[in-house]
Amino acid sequence: MSVSETEFASIDWRGRPVRIEYQRIAPERTDAPLVVFLHEGLGSVSMWKDFPRQLCDRGGFRGIVFSRPGYGQSTPRAEDEVWDVDFMHRQAHEVLPAFFDAIGIAGEKPWLLGHSDGGSISLLYASRFPDRVAGLVVLAPHIFVEDVTVSNIEVARQTYLETDMAQRLGKYHDDVDSAFWGWNRIWLHPPFRQWNIEAELGAIRCPVLAMQGVDDEYGTLGQIRGIAGRVPSTRLLEIPDCGHSPHRDQPETAIVSSVSFIKSGGAS
Numbered sequence: 394m395s396v397s398e399t400e401f402a403s404i405d406w407r408g409r410p411v412r413i414e415y416q417r418i419a420p421e422r423t424d425a426p427l428v429v430f431l432h433e434g435l436g437s438v439s440m441w442k443d444f445p446r447q448l449c450d451r452g453g454f455r456g457i458v459f460s461r462p463g464y465g466q467s468t469p470r471a472e473d474e475v476w477d478v479d480f481m482h483r484q485a486h487e488v489l490p491a492f493f494d495a496i497g498i499a500g501e502k503p504w505l506l507g508h509s510d511g512g513s514i515s516l517l518y519a520s521r522f523p524d525r526v527a528g529l530v531v532l533a534p535h536i537f538v539e540d541v542t543v544s545n546i547e548v549a550r551q552t553y554l555e556t557d558m559a560q561r562l563g564k565y566h567d568d569v570d571s572a573f574w575g576w577n578r579i580w581l582h583p584p585f586r587q588w589n590i591e592a593e594l595g596a597i598r599c600p601v602l603a604m605q606g607v608d609d610e611y612g613t614l615g616q617i618r619g620i621a622g623r624v625p626s627t628r629l630l631e632i633p634d635c636g637h638s639p640h641r642d643q644p645e646t647a648i649v650s651s652v653s654f655i656k657s658g659g660a661s
Contacts, residue, residue, distance in 0.1 A: 399438070399466065402495040406462065406488055407474075413492050414438055414466035418449045418456030426527065426655055427503040430458045431511030433638070434576040437465030440565040444640045444648075448506075452652035457496070457503075462488060469571035476579040478588055481510060485517035504655050506530040508640065509611070510576070516597065516620070517590060523598040528659045530602045530651045532639045533609055536619050537589040538580075542611050546580045553577070594623040600659020601627040604650065606635030606642060626659065 397417040404411050416438055419425070430445045432438075437460040449456040460467040461484060470476075493499045504527050507515035512534025519526045535542065552558050559569050566572040579585055601624050603617035614631055621627040630650055635642040 401466075402459075402492055404488070404491040404495050406491060409471075411462050411468045413459055413462065413468075413488075413495070415457060415459035415492075415496065418446055418454075418458065420455060422453065422455050425453055425455050427455045427457065427498065427501055428452075428530075428655065429503045429505050430456065431505060431507035431514055432460065432464070433509035433511055434580070435464075435562065435572060436460075436508065436511065437467075437565045437572070439465060441640075444644060447644070448648050448651055451648055452655060454504075454652075454655065457498070459492065463568075463575045464566060464572045466567050469568035470575050474575075476575055478579070478582070478585050480579055481514050481590075482517055485514045486521050489514070489518050490522070502527040504528050504530065506532075506651065507534065508532040509534065509637065512603075513590065516594060516601075519599055519601075520590075520593045520596040523596055526599050528600040528602075528655065529597075530654060531604070531617075531620070532647065533605045533612060533637050534603065534616060534620070535612060536591050536594065536616055538586050539612055539615075541613065543581065543586070545610050546577060550577050550581065591619055591623060594620060597624045597626075599626065600654070602630065602650065602654040602659070603627055604630035604632060604639050604647065606632050606637060606639055608635060609637045611637045628654065628659075 400415055401412045438458050445456050445458045462468050463470045505515040512531035515529050515531055519529055553573055563569045603620045605617045617629055621629050632639055632643050639647040
């Protein structure tokens with residue numbers, strides 16, 4: 394199976410040109426399901442490491458892995474750019490459709506596999522565009538803001554300021570301050586405490602696999618259970634001995650369950 398060299402797509406967003414870093418996995422499998430991977434709040438193409446390739450290899454899928462604006466090798470935030478409470482909505486409603494159009498897959502119905510903020514963005518995309526997605530696999534998504542989330546993001550802020558965290562994250566981002574502060578400041582912005590997408594989930598029509606670690610330090614199981622309460626086609630997977638990143642903490646479970654779900658078309 395082939396993984397393409399890093400490519401860049403150009404979109405116009407917020408009135409300025411933005412380049413988006415991405416890689417294609419096994420594009421030669423033209424008839425295979427397409428899985429698009431959406432990273433976490435501090436993620437990027439490279440931070441996924443080998444997980445997307447392994448999942449696509451196991452399932453015989455095609456894949457696309459990309460870095461959202463502000464992350465990886467994509468265009469960093471402008472110095473005066475401050476994300477607002479609707480930042481995930483903008484990613485789902487504006488950036489993702491423009492990116493899909495730019496790389497020539499706007500006519501396809503991909504599977505979206507999103508982690509954390511990427512899972513929330515996947516849910517918002519499927520809610521706004523229910524006919525443009527085959528299904529969702531969401532790992533530790535957020536649908537509302539919890540005290541435990543905010544507390545640990547506050548801890549991350551102190552860690553970033555007081556340790557070598559910036560140096561370690563710098564392996565995955567051209568502009569590590571852009572990535573970290575874009576994510577951290579909006580999550581700690583007091584009005585963001587009211588962010589909630591539960592009411593929007595009812596518009597989702599595709600099958601959803603929602604998985605979360607029982608020991609998730611950034612959210613309770615109320616997140617994925619809340620999805621199941623509003624999207625009847627949801628299958629839940631609560632993973633023991635697993636924190637906020639099932640693809641890192643329990644990769645075999647994440648891969649096997651995702652491949653099975655996608656291959657079955659989301660059938661129960």
